[in-house]
Amino acid sequence: MTLxxxxxxxxxxxxxxxxxxxxxxxxxxxxxxxxxxxxxLFLNRGLAEALRLDLAGQDDAALAAxxxxxxxxxxxxxxxxxxxxxxxxHFSPQLGDGRALLLGEVVDRHGRRRDIALKGSGRTPFxxxxxGKAALGPMLREVLIGEAMHAxxxxxxxxxxxxxxxxxxxxxxxxxxxxxxxVAASHLRVGTFQYFAAHGTPDxxxxxxxxxxxxxxxxxxxxADRYLGFLRAVAERQAALVAQWMHVGFIHGxxxxxxxxxxxxxxxxGPCAFMEAFDPGAVFSSIDEGGRYAYAEQPRIxxxxxxxxxxxxxxxxxxxxxxxxxxxxxxLDAFPTRYRQHWLAGLRxxxxxxxxxxxxxxxxxxxxxxxxxxxxxxRVDYTLAWRRxxxxxxxxxxxxxxxxxxxxxxxxWLQRWRxxxxxxxxxxxxxxxxxxxxxxxxxxxxxxxxVEEALEAASEQGDLAPFEHLLHALRRxxxxxxxxxxxxxxxxxEFMAEFRTFCGT
Numbered sequence: 001m002t003l004x005x006x007x008x009x010x011x012x013x014x015x016x017x018x019x020x021x022x023x024x025x026x027x028x029x030x031x032x033x034x035x036x037x038x039x040x041l042f043l044n045r046g047l048a049e050a051l052r053l054d055l056a057g058q059d060d061a062a063l064a065a066x067x068x069x070x071x072x073x074x075x076x077x078x079x080x081x082x083x084x085x086x087x088x089x090h091f092s093p094q095l096g097d098g099r100a101l102l103l104g105e106v107v108d109r110h111g112r113r114r115d116i117a118l119k120g121s122g123r124t125p126f127x128x129x130x131x132g133k134a135a136l137g138p139m140l141r142e143v144l145i146g147e148a149m150h151a152x153x154x155x156x157x158x159x160x161x162x163x164x165x166x167x168x169x170x171x172x173x174x175x176x177x178x179x180x181x182x183v184a185a186s187h188l189r190v191g192t193f194q195y196f197a198a199h200g201t202p203d204x205x206x207x208x209x210x211x212x213x214x215x216x217x218x219x220x221x222x223x224a225d226r227y228l229g230f231l232r233a234v235a236e237r238q239a240a241l242v243a244q245w246m247h248v249g250f251i252h253g254x255x256x257x258x259x260x261x262x263x264x265x266x267x268x269x270g271p272c273a274f275m276e277a278f279d280p281g282a283v284f285s286s287i288d289e290g291g292r293y294a295y296a297e298q299p300r301i302x303x304x305x306x307x308x309x310x311x312x313x314x315x316x317x318x319x320x321x322x323x324x325x326x327x328x329x330x331x332l333d334a335f336p337t338r339y340r341q342h343w344l345a346g347l348r349x350x351x352x353x354x355x356x357x358x359x360x361x362x363x364x365x366x367x368x369x370x371x372x373x374x375x376x377x378x379r380v381d382y383t384l385a386w387r388r389x390x391x392x393x394x395x396x397x398x399x400x401x402x403x404x405x406x407x408x409x410x411x412x413w414l415q416r417w418r419x420x421x422x423x424x425x426x427x428x429x430x431x432x433x434x435x436x437x438x439x440x441x442x443x444x445x446x447x448x449x450x451v452e453e454a455l456e457a458a459s460e461q462g463d464l465a466p467f468e469h470l471l472h473a474l475r476r477x478x479x480x481x482x483x484x485x486x487x488x489x490x491x492x493x494e495f496m497a498e499f500r501t502f503c504g505t
Contacts, residue, residue: 012054012066013116015075015104019186022211025204026196027079032069032101033122033132035179037166040064041136041464042143044160047183051108051116051160067161067181069101069121076103080124084198085191085258086308088292093198095191095258096126099134102187113215115187116160119180135175136164137455138270138502140467142180144454145269148446148474154244155237156266157184176459185265188212190309191258197312206316216263227316232331234309237264238302239335243342245298247350248445249275249382253285253501255293260305271501274445276490278375278382284448286500299343303335340365350386351417352393352437354424367420374409381490386441393421394434442477444484446470448499449491 019027040060048055055063065071072078080097087095101124102117119142120134139162149156165177188208196204209227213220217233220226241264245252252259253271261267271285280296288294293301310317310328318324347368348355355364375385380403388400392414404410454466473487480488491499 012058012073013075013104014052014106015073015077016107016113017075017077017104018113018211018215019081019102019105019115020077020079023207026208027081027102028096028125030078030080030101030124032072032078032118032179034070035068035163035165035167035177037164038064038068038070038179039164039166040067040161041164041178041458042140042159042162043067044143044147044158047158047160050110051106051114051183053106063161064163067118068163068165068179069118072103078103078118080126081187081192082126082195083189083191083258084195085189085256086194086305087256087258088288088290091194092258094126094195096195097124098127098130099124099132100182100187112185115182115184117182117184117187119182120165120177121179131169133165133169133177134179135169135171135459136162136178137175137459139178139180140455140458141451142182142269144446144451144467144471144474145272146266147471148477149250149266151475151477152244152248152442152445154248154250154266155185155241155264157182157261159183176462184261184267185263186212186215186261187267188216188262189258189267190260190262190305190312191256192262193309193312194257202315205312209313209316212262225317227313228327228331231306231310231313231317231328234262234264235306235331235335236338238306239339240264240342241266242298242302243339243346246295246343247346247440248442249278249295251275251282251284251293251295252298253283253288253293254503255298255301255305257305257308260302260309270503273448273499273501275382276448276496277379277493278372278385279379280372280376284499284501286502299336299339302339303332306335307332344368346440349432349440350389350437352390352421352432352434354432364420367416370413370416374413377409378404378406380404383442383445384488384490387438387443390434390437390441393437439478443480444473444477444488446474447487447489447491448501449495450487452499 040063078101082096084093085095100117100119101121102115105113105115107113123132143159146156146158150158159180160183161181163179167177168174169177196208213226213230217230220229223229251273259268273284275282275295282295283291314324317327344365348364391399450470454470457463457466473484
């Protein structure tokens with residue numbers, strides 16, 4: 001299958017809407033609700049330029065009307081996508097875009113196809129009992145976390161714009177309404193396949209899989225076992241993605257199958273958070289009462305979600321069910337090893353090690369795991385511990401030691417680490433130094449108290465300055481700067497003990 005490629009002339013957006021043209025019946029056409037008084041709060045001009053969007057000459061009023069959905073650009077074909085999903089382990093056969101609309105696709109300056117979608121634009125046929133709208137705070141939160149993840153080098157959806165609607169949304173209390181414009185490699189999810197496996201026909205599942213392969217894994221298009229190869233490719237992307245989450249202390253918070261992206265991006269920044277004091281059991285989501293999506297559970301849940309994708313693909317993998325299950329199981333059983341390999345590669349970089357030729361060697365993993373055990377036992381800040389380890393590599397251990405209440409365990413571990421680095425350094429001209437470690441160990445993450453501070457100022461006082469200052473800081477996470485020091489400071493223990501995140505719907 002080949003994606004249709006018919007660029008449409010438009011004064012603003014070079015839309016090319018293959019999801020609409022190639023997958024009829026997989027969505028519901030829908031128009032965004034009209035915002036009564038839209039105003040532009042955020043515009044990512046760098047992203048707009050990368051997407052080849054011609055926004056020159058558009059004033060803020062025109063941009064606000066467009067990103068609110070009041071005046072859609074030429075070529076937009078707004079649709080609500082259908083999908084299902086397992087939510088906290090329970091299957092919901094029909095979810096779909098209840099407050100989002102895909103406007104269309106553009107091909108960016110690097111030749112990559114990107115979705116452009118509105119979030120919070122009103123009711124759709126999939127809204128059920130919801131109003132389809134969004135509050136300002138969660139939409140600005142998606143900007144902050146998405147841009148931080150992008151700056152950290154982690155695959156993610158990104159925010160193009162945020163518009164205040166001029167109308168309140170009713171949650172526990174009235175809140176200012178807003179609409180986010182989100183950009184993603186696609187909005188295909190594990191739940192998309194689950195929906196058509198549950199409601200559609202085998203031909204529809206095949207049609208969806210062929211579309212996904214053409215869009216995200218075109219090298220598989222002519223392969224005889226392309227559907228098994230597709231499952232393997234999605235699993236590989238998820239293994240790499242979750243390993244990156246773990247290395248920066250990111251907790252997604254709601255890893256339902258409808259939130260697992262087929263192209264391997266982080267999507268749906270609802271009750272997510274960044275861990276501060278290292279704790280494998282860390283949970284901040286108010287709706288994750290059982291800890292299903294705790295920090296250390298994320299690799300296991302990724303495999304569980306991939307198993308649900310495999311179930312949807314079984315009839316395509318092989319007509320004989322037993323053989324299809326055996327083939328899919330090989331991919332799923334390989335996931336922990338592939339995740340571990342991605343995690344170990346990142347761990348070595350964070351430790352300042354080159355790594356060994358034999359990826360099955362466990363010495364570096366044991367060294368890293370004992371470091372994490374030490375951080376856990378001493379309740380040390382995860383981000384700053386790694387960053388100060390780079391200082392130790394440069395010969396200055398004082399900043400690292402200042403993080404630890406007790407020194408005995410740290411002394412023993414540092415001796416092991418020095419010996420390991422010395423063994424690698426012997427005769428090697430490419431041993432990673434402190435600067436290489438600083439390029440993978442961020443100084444600055446979205447500290448939860450600073451995010452909440454910025455969102456409260458925007459939502460309660462209409463003051464965007466804290467949001468803008470924080471966003472500017474988060475876009476340079478690896479550069480230490482005294483002028484931004486307040487954004488690198490951990491929250492108090494009292495704050496973190498009470499801190500909870502919410503889905504924002």
